[in-house]
Amino acid sequence: MKITNKMNRRHFLGTSAATSLLIGTVGAGRVFAAEPIKTAGVYTVPVEQQWVSRIHKAAVTAQDRGDIDYSFSENVSNTDYARVLREYAEAGNKLIIGEVFGAEQEAREVAAEYPDVAFLMGSSFKEDAALPNFAVFDNYIQDASYLSGIIAGSMTESGNIGLVGGFPIPEVNRLMHAFMAGAKEMNPDIKFQVSFIGSWFDPPKAKETAFAMIENGADVLYAERFGVSDAAKEKGVLAIGNVIDTQAEYPETVVASAIWHFEPTLDKAIAEVQAGSFKAADYGVYSFMGEGGTTLAPLGTFEGKVPAEAMDLVKSREAEIKSGAYTVEINDAEPKSS
Template sequence: MPKNGIVFSSFSRRSVLKAAGATAALATVAGLPTRLLAADPIKVAAVYTVPVEQQWVSRIHKAANAAKERGDIEYVYSENTSNNDYERVMREYAEAGHKLILGEVFGVEEAARSVAKDYPDVAFLMGSSFKPDAALPNFSVFDNYIQDASYLSGIIAGAMTKSKNIGMVGGYPIPEVNRLMNAFMAGVKESAPDTKFQVAFIGSWFDPPKAKETAFAQIDGGADLLYAERFGVSDAAKEKKVLAVGNVIDTQADYPETVVASALWHFEPTLDKAIAEVKAGSFKADDYGVYSFMKAGGCSLAPLGTFEGKVPAEVMAKVAEKEKAIKDGSFTVEVNDNEPKSS
């Protein structure tokens, strides 16, 4: 699979166009429709700025591979794409005939929208802090609105901290990180309202050594439980024999004595909606964030695994009660995008 972008020669581009023309001609002769049939897989490409192992991107990658295995899409991707190279890679995928392009454009918003404007027949579904624009009908946005699951994991964390001092290590203080941290903190206070928080950001989406060192400092500051928004935090917790709460993915199998709970993001509802819209010819500028909400199946609390039975029964009963209320709409977890502060 392509990594770090794809490169096509002018010859290969002409070959692709000639092949497409031949196919269209054959369809016309045979009396077949030339437009995409609903049962045909659509060509999907993704452009990632980090490795596909990174938490956030891994969930998009997982959903895309599931759709590929079902036969709904053809899927290729580029990982570790620098911001400076992002626009070029997007354009080459669009030129290659991909009908849906995925990615995260937090650092290249203007360039990404410029590409979408130049390819109105291609659907773009991009992780973004900004809203869709009706003037750009083929560009939709999404985000990991998993505050519901983060809140529930906080309820558990509040019951498991003994020092009432929790360390939190994030990548950047942007809305998609802030809202999860704030929801987690609100959940903690449901169980332990007097808890103090140490909040830090490492200025990177993927720097496990830096996240680990930051977590060590928070443990030295009295934290006996860590919120692992970034890779590296759970490693620090394991070494120092304190607990951790995971984010986006379930790492309990890797840290069976450390990770007590995790808030999981499920990108499948988001991607499946986009695929259906592209196939139906009805894709439009929209905010797909709602498909990450718990009631849409976009997030969940991971199984407790080795911590089953170690979290007090009354706490898990409270979690179950809140989860039911979230799903039936009688309780709403606040979406707070403000930067969380240490307390």
């Protein structure tokens, strides 16, 4: 386990960012800024891992603005998770963020012990009104995943697409289903190979699984995990990214990516903590495209190489999603191979 506090506390006065932090005046013309919220991140994987990297990035951005004072622990085991949460709560942190998919009950028990600490946790479950300081979120980026599926469906020549995921939990399942629905928009006869590697961070295993799919005819891969794009690159097939944009690292391989932006989710929590109104809620909605929580990454080197028919559909569907005229289905059931 690694505990890190890489940035110093910063105060911004005389800027628009600081203006939102002003809480009062003392004497004639003397204005004081609110102290940054002492915030901790607790992660079971390295902060370089796709999903957690987006939370970490948003927290660093908030610290750079002066809204929070951020420390974090990475590679925390599920069995150690509750202890680390308690240590951060005891250390005076007022906001703790993380992911409790493997330590759900333990994390909620810790939150109950520290009612004055706001817990914002990635979770497959919903909030509980009986635990008012524990809010949940998930990366509901099915909107962009659906759009990336349209592109994938237009790029496959074999009509065979492979999907490699970590675990078949709702946050992964819904993205795969949305991707598959998008691909079927272009070709309803596309076949899918679906596999889960049983790990959130095992690039060699993900790569091995992808190799097997390529051997079985897949010419486009959905890279829900690190390692898949490496296999695609080595075998000369295409990949679709997830959560982060890796087009620059795989310029001839990654066609498109559904990007998660955690900033709307974290910024909402920061505002609620500042206002003293943080409560049990489902922050998942702030990952929707309409809230700015997800976008389709630029195509980079594939600009102009995706069929115009597909890009026209992507453009029209994106506008409809943002306006509310079109809703991408949220299907949390485990996806299966065709």
